[in-house]
Amino acid sequence: MRVVTWNVNSVKPRIPRLLPWLDEREPDVVCLQETKATDEAFAAELGEELAARGYEFAHFGQGQWNGVAILSKVGLDDVRIAFPEAPGFPDPTAAPEGRAISAVCGGLRIWSVYVPNGREVDSDHYRYKLNWLSKLRAAVDGEAEQTMVCGDFNIIPADRDVFDPTALVGHTHVTDAERAELAGLLDLGMVDVQRAHWPQAQIYSYWDYRAGMFHKDLGMRIDLVVAGAPVAERVQAAWVDRKARKGTKPSDHAPVVVDLDTAPDGNVGPMVPPPSRPAKPAPGSVRLPHSIAD
Known part of the structure:
Protein backbone atom coordinates (compact mmCIF):
# COMPACT_ATOMS: atom_id res chain seq x y z
CA MET A 1 0.00 0.00 0.00
CA ARG A 2 1.39 3.39 -1.02
CA VAL A 3 0.55 6.21 1.40
CA VAL A 4 1.39 9.82 0.56
CA THR A 5 1.21 13.12 2.39
CA TRP A 6 1.32 16.41 0.48
CA ASN A 7 0.70 20.01 1.48
CA VAL A 8 -0.59 21.35 -1.83
CA ASN A 9 -0.78 24.99 -0.69
CA SER A 10 -4.22 25.56 -2.27
CA VAL A 11 -5.71 22.68 -4.19
CA LYS A 12 -7.48 24.51 -7.02
CA PRO A 13 -4.39 25.95 -8.76
CA ARG A 14 -2.60 22.66 -8.10
CA ILE A 15 -5.16 20.45 -9.91
CA PRO A 16 -3.21 20.46 -13.24
CA ARG A 17 -0.29 19.01 -11.30
CA LEU A 18 -2.14 16.83 -8.79
CA LEU A 19 -4.15 14.73 -11.25
CA PRO A 20 -1.22 13.77 -13.53
CA TRP A 21 0.81 13.04 -10.41
CA LEU A 22 -1.87 10.62 -9.17
CA ASP A 23 -1.76 8.90 -12.56
CA GLU A 24 2.03 8.66 -12.49
CA ARG A 25 2.62 7.54 -8.90
CA GLU A 26 -0.62 5.62 -8.33
CA PRO A 27 -0.86 6.07 -4.55
CA ASP A 28 -3.45 4.09 -2.62
CA VAL A 29 -3.99 6.73 0.06
CA VAL A 30 -3.25 10.45 -0.24
CA CYS A 31 -3.35 12.88 2.66
CA LEU A 32 -3.63 16.49 1.50
CA GLN A 33 -3.15 19.62 3.56
CA GLU A 34 -3.77 23.34 3.09
CA THR A 35 -6.42 22.75 0.44
CA LYS A 36 -7.90 26.23 1.05
CA ALA A 37 -11.31 25.00 -0.10
CA THR A 38 -14.74 24.39 1.37
CA ASP A 39 -16.03 20.83 1.35
CA GLU A 40 -18.44 21.77 -1.43
CA ALA A 41 -15.76 23.42 -3.56
CA PHE A 42 -13.37 20.49 -3.13
CA ALA A 43 -16.06 18.04 -4.27
CA ALA A 44 -17.05 20.23 -7.21
CA GLU A 45 -13.48 20.70 -8.43
CA LEU A 46 -12.19 17.17 -7.90
CA GLY A 47 -15.04 14.77 -7.18
CA GLU A 48 -15.55 13.40 -10.69
CA GLU A 49 -11.83 13.21 -11.49
CA LEU A 50 -11.08 11.34 -8.27
CA ALA A 51 -13.99 8.95 -8.75
CA ALA A 52 -12.78 8.19 -12.28
CA ARG A 53 -9.44 7.17 -10.75
CA GLY A 54 -11.05 4.94 -8.14
CA TYR A 55 -10.71 7.25 -5.14
CA GLU A 56 -13.17 7.86 -2.37
CA PHE A 57 -12.46 11.05 -0.46
CA ALA A 58 -13.25 12.94 2.71
CA HIS A 59 -12.49 16.63 3.19
CA PHE A 60 -12.64 19.09 6.07
CA GLY A 61 -12.11 22.67 4.91
CA GLN A 62 -12.77 26.31 5.58
CA GLY A 63 -12.42 28.08 2.24
CA GLN A 64 -9.52 30.48 2.04
CA TRP A 65 -7.25 28.82 4.59
CA ASN A 66 -6.40 25.45 6.14
CA GLY A 67 -8.26 22.40 4.81
CA VAL A 68 -7.33 18.70 4.94
CA ALA A 69 -8.40 15.69 2.91
CA ILE A 70 -7.91 11.95 2.54
CA LEU A 71 -8.19 10.20 -0.83
CA SER A 72 -8.35 6.41 -0.76
CA LYS A 73 -8.57 3.46 -3.12
CA VAL A 74 -8.48 0.95 -0.24
CA GLY A 75 -11.52 1.93 1.78
CA LEU A 76 -12.61 5.06 3.64
CA ASP A 77 -14.38 4.00 6.80
CA ASP A 78 -15.16 5.61 10.15
CA VAL A 79 -14.28 9.12 8.99
CA ARG A 80 -13.55 11.46 11.89
CA ILE A 81 -13.50 15.22 11.55
CA ALA A 82 -10.96 16.88 13.87
CA PHE A 83 -10.54 15.04 17.21
CA PRO A 84 -11.95 15.18 20.75
CA GLU A 85 -11.16 18.44 22.53
CA ALA A 86 -9.52 19.89 19.43
CA PRO A 87 -9.02 23.56 20.32
CA GLY A 88 -10.25 26.41 18.19
CA PHE A 89 -8.53 29.75 17.71
CA PRO A 90 -8.45 32.36 19.12
CA ASP A 91 -11.02 30.92 21.54
CA PRO A 92 -10.01 27.34 22.48
CA THR A 93 -13.69 26.49 22.97
CA ALA A 94 -14.61 27.59 19.43
CA ALA A 95 -15.20 25.13 16.60
CA PRO A 96 -11.94 23.52 15.44
CA GLU A 97 -10.23 24.74 12.31
CA GLY A 98 -9.90 22.50 9.25
CA ARG A 99 -6.66 20.91 10.40
CA ALA A 100 -7.31 17.21 11.05
CA ILE A 101 -9.29 14.39 9.48
CA SER A 102 -8.88 10.63 9.80
CA ALA A 103 -10.35 7.43 8.42
CA VAL A 104 -9.69 3.71 8.31
CA CYS A 105 -8.00 2.89 5.00
CA GLY A 106 -6.58 -0.53 4.22
CA GLY A 107 -7.05 -1.58 7.82
CA LEU A 108 -5.14 1.37 9.30
CA ARG A 109 -6.33 4.54 11.00
CA ILE A 110 -4.79 7.25 8.80
CA TRP A 111 -4.72 10.91 9.79
CA SER A 112 -4.16 13.93 7.56
CA VAL A 113 -3.03 16.81 9.77
CA TYR A 114 -2.06 20.41 9.19
CA VAL A 115 -0.49 21.48 12.46
CA PRO A 116 -0.81 25.18 13.33
CA ASN A 117 2.22 27.24 12.32
CA GLY A 118 2.74 28.96 15.66
CA ARG A 119 3.81 32.22 14.00
CA GLU A 120 5.94 33.70 16.79
CA VAL A 121 7.39 32.09 19.90
CA ASP A 122 5.28 32.75 23.03
CA SER A 123 2.43 34.25 21.00
CA ASP A 124 -1.22 33.15 21.30
CA HIS A 125 -0.71 31.24 18.03
CA TYR A 126 2.29 29.42 19.51
CA ARG A 127 0.39 28.39 22.62
CA TYR A 128 -2.48 27.26 20.39
CA LYS A 129 -0.03 25.08 18.45
CA LEU A 130 1.27 23.38 21.58
CA ASN A 131 -2.26 22.82 22.92
CA CYS A 150 0.61 12.08 8.02
CA GLY A 151 0.93 15.74 7.29
CA ASP A 152 2.57 19.10 7.60
CA PHE A 153 3.69 19.17 11.22
CA ASN A 154 5.29 22.63 11.05
CA ILE A 155 8.04 21.19 13.28
CA ILE A 156 11.61 20.51 12.25
CA PRO A 157 12.36 17.34 14.24
CA ALA A 158 16.10 17.90 14.61
CA ASP A 159 18.79 20.34 13.53
CA ARG A 160 19.88 18.04 10.70
CA ASP A 161 16.41 18.48 9.17
CA VAL A 162 17.05 22.09 8.11
CA PHE A 163 19.67 23.59 5.83
CA ASP A 164 21.09 25.74 8.63
CA PRO A 165 19.82 25.59 12.22
CA THR A 166 21.27 29.00 12.99
CA ALA A 167 18.91 30.56 10.45
CA LEU A 168 15.94 29.64 12.66
CA VAL A 169 17.21 30.81 16.01
CA GLY A 170 14.35 32.65 17.68
CA HIS A 171 11.74 31.24 15.30
CA THR A 172 9.05 28.66 15.78
CA HIS A 173 9.39 25.12 14.33
CA VAL A 174 12.61 24.40 16.26
CA THR A 175 11.79 25.23 19.88
CA ASP A 176 12.23 22.66 22.60
CA ALA A 177 8.52 22.78 23.42
CA GLU A 178 7.44 21.99 19.85
CA ARG A 179 9.94 19.18 19.51
CA ALA A 180 8.82 17.82 22.87
CA GLU A 181 5.24 17.59 21.61
CA LEU A 182 6.42 15.63 18.57
CA ALA A 183 8.52 13.41 20.84
CA GLY A 184 5.39 12.81 22.92
CA LEU A 185 3.67 11.36 19.87
CA LEU A 186 6.66 9.08 19.27
CA ASP A 187 6.53 8.05 22.93
CA LEU A 188 3.22 6.34 22.17
CA GLY A 189 5.28 3.72 20.33
CA MET A 190 5.27 5.51 17.00
CA VAL A 191 8.09 6.03 14.51
CA ASP A 192 9.16 8.92 12.28
CA VAL A 193 9.10 6.62 9.27
CA GLN A 194 11.33 8.39 6.78
CA ARG A 195 14.01 9.25 9.32
CA ALA A 196 14.00 5.67 10.61
CA HIS A 197 14.40 4.39 7.05
CA TRP A 198 17.17 6.88 6.21
CA PRO A 199 18.85 7.63 9.56
CA GLN A 200 21.85 9.55 8.17
CA ALA A 201 20.46 11.12 5.00
CA GLN A 202 19.83 14.79 4.33
CA ILE A 203 16.09 15.03 3.70
CA TYR A 204 13.90 18.05 3.04
CA SER A 205 10.23 18.31 2.07
CA TYR A 206 9.71 22.10 1.96
CA TRP A 207 11.61 24.83 0.14
CA ASP A 208 10.56 28.46 0.24
CA TYR A 209 9.43 29.89 -3.10
CA ARG A 210 11.78 32.85 -2.87
CA ALA A 211 15.51 33.40 -3.27
CA GLY A 212 16.05 30.19 -5.27
CA MET A 213 15.82 28.07 -2.14
CA PHE A 214 14.65 24.96 -4.00
CA HIS A 215 17.36 25.07 -6.64
CA LYS A 216 19.99 25.57 -3.95
CA ASP A 217 18.37 22.79 -1.89
CA LEU A 218 18.05 25.07 1.13
CA GLY A 219 15.06 23.36 2.66
CA MET A 220 13.59 21.84 5.76
CA ARG A 221 11.82 18.62 6.68
CA ILE A 222 8.43 19.43 8.16
CA ASP A 223 6.19 16.98 6.29
CA LEU A 224 6.21 13.73 8.23
CA VAL A 225 4.67 10.28 8.35
CA VAL A 226 4.55 8.99 11.92
CA ALA A 227 3.39 5.38 12.26
CA GLY A 228 2.87 2.78 14.93
CA ALA A 229 5.84 0.43 15.27
CA PRO A 230 4.09 -2.56 13.62
CA VAL A 231 3.23 -0.35 10.64
CA ALA A 232 6.74 1.09 10.47
CA GLU A 233 8.11 -2.44 10.25
CA ARG A 234 6.17 -2.86 7.00
CA VAL A 235 7.90 0.09 5.30
CA GLN A 236 9.80 -0.92 2.18
CA ALA A 237 10.49 2.58 0.85
CA ALA A 238 10.12 6.14 2.12
CA TRP A 239 11.02 9.10 -0.06
CA VAL A 240 10.32 12.71 -0.98
CA ASP A 241 9.16 13.19 -4.57
CA ARG A 242 11.24 16.26 -5.45
CA LYS A 243 10.11 15.98 -9.05
CA ALA A 244 6.67 17.21 -7.95
CA ARG A 245 8.28 20.39 -6.58
CA LYS A 246 9.78 21.28 -9.97
CA GLY A 247 8.24 22.99 -12.99
CA THR A 248 5.31 25.36 -13.33
CA LYS A 249 3.18 26.44 -10.37
CA PRO A 250 4.30 23.82 -7.84
CA SER A 251 3.44 23.76 -4.17
CA ASP A 252 6.30 24.81 -1.93
CA HIS A 253 6.06 21.33 -0.38
CA ALA A 254 6.87 18.02 -2.07
CA PRO A 255 4.95 14.79 -1.48
CA VAL A 256 6.33 12.29 1.01
CA VAL A 257 5.77 8.74 -0.25
CA VAL A 258 5.74 5.67 2.01
CA ASP A 259 5.41 2.16 0.58
CA LEU A 260 4.16 -0.60 2.88
CA ASP A 261 4.86 -4.29 2.15
CA THR A 262 5.98 -3.71 -1.44
CA ALA A 263 7.92 -0.91 -3.15
CA PRO A 264 6.79 -0.51 -6.78
CA ASP A 265 9.69 1.82 -7.59
CA GLY A 266 12.22 0.06 -5.37
CA ASN A 267 13.97 1.52 -2.35
CA VAL A 268 14.76 4.57 -4.46
CA GLY A 269 16.39 6.91 -1.94
CA PRO A 270 15.44 9.65 0.52
CA MET A 271 14.73 12.32 -2.14
CA VAL A 272 13.89 11.57 -5.79
CA PRO A 273 15.60 12.83 -7.84
CA PRO A 274 18.41 13.95 -5.54
CA PRO A 275 19.43 17.61 -5.81
CA SER A 276 21.99 18.10 -8.55
CA ARG A 277 23.79 21.24 -7.35
CA PRO A 278 22.98 21.93 -3.72
CA ALA A 279 24.49 25.06 -2.22
CA LYS A 280 26.85 24.58 0.69
CA PRO A 281 26.72 27.89 2.53
CA ALA A 282 28.66 28.50 5.69
CA PRO A 283 26.51 28.43 8.85
CA GLY A 284 24.83 31.77 9.36
CA SER A 285 25.58 33.03 5.85
CA VAL A 286 22.07 32.49 4.47
CA ARG A 287 19.08 34.12 6.08
CA LEU A 288 15.52 32.94 5.64
CA PRO A 289 13.99 34.95 2.76
CA HIS A 290 10.96 35.64 4.94
CA SER A 291 9.67 34.79 8.35
CA ILE A 292 8.34 31.24 8.58
CA ALA A 293 5.50 32.83 10.50
CA ASP A 294 4.03 34.00 7.18
Missing part, protein backbone atom coordinates in the same frame (compact mmCIF):
# COMPACT_ATOMS: atom_id res chain seq x y z
CA TRP A 132 -3.40 21.44 19.55
CA LEU A 133 -0.51 18.97 19.45
CA SER A 134 -1.18 17.85 23.00
CA LYS A 135 -4.81 17.12 22.18
CA LEU A 136 -3.80 15.29 19.00
CA ARG A 137 -1.54 13.03 21.02
CA ALA A 138 -4.40 12.24 23.39
CA ALA A 139 -6.62 11.39 20.42
CA VAL A 140 -4.04 9.00 18.94
CA ASP A 141 -3.22 7.36 22.27
CA GLY A 142 -4.87 3.97 22.60
CA GLU A 143 -4.83 3.12 18.89
CA ALA A 144 -1.33 4.27 17.92
CA GLU A 145 -0.14 0.78 17.02
CA GLN A 146 -2.21 0.60 13.82
CA THR A 147 -2.18 4.32 13.05
CA MET A 148 -0.37 6.60 10.62
CA VAL A 149 -0.31 10.35 11.27
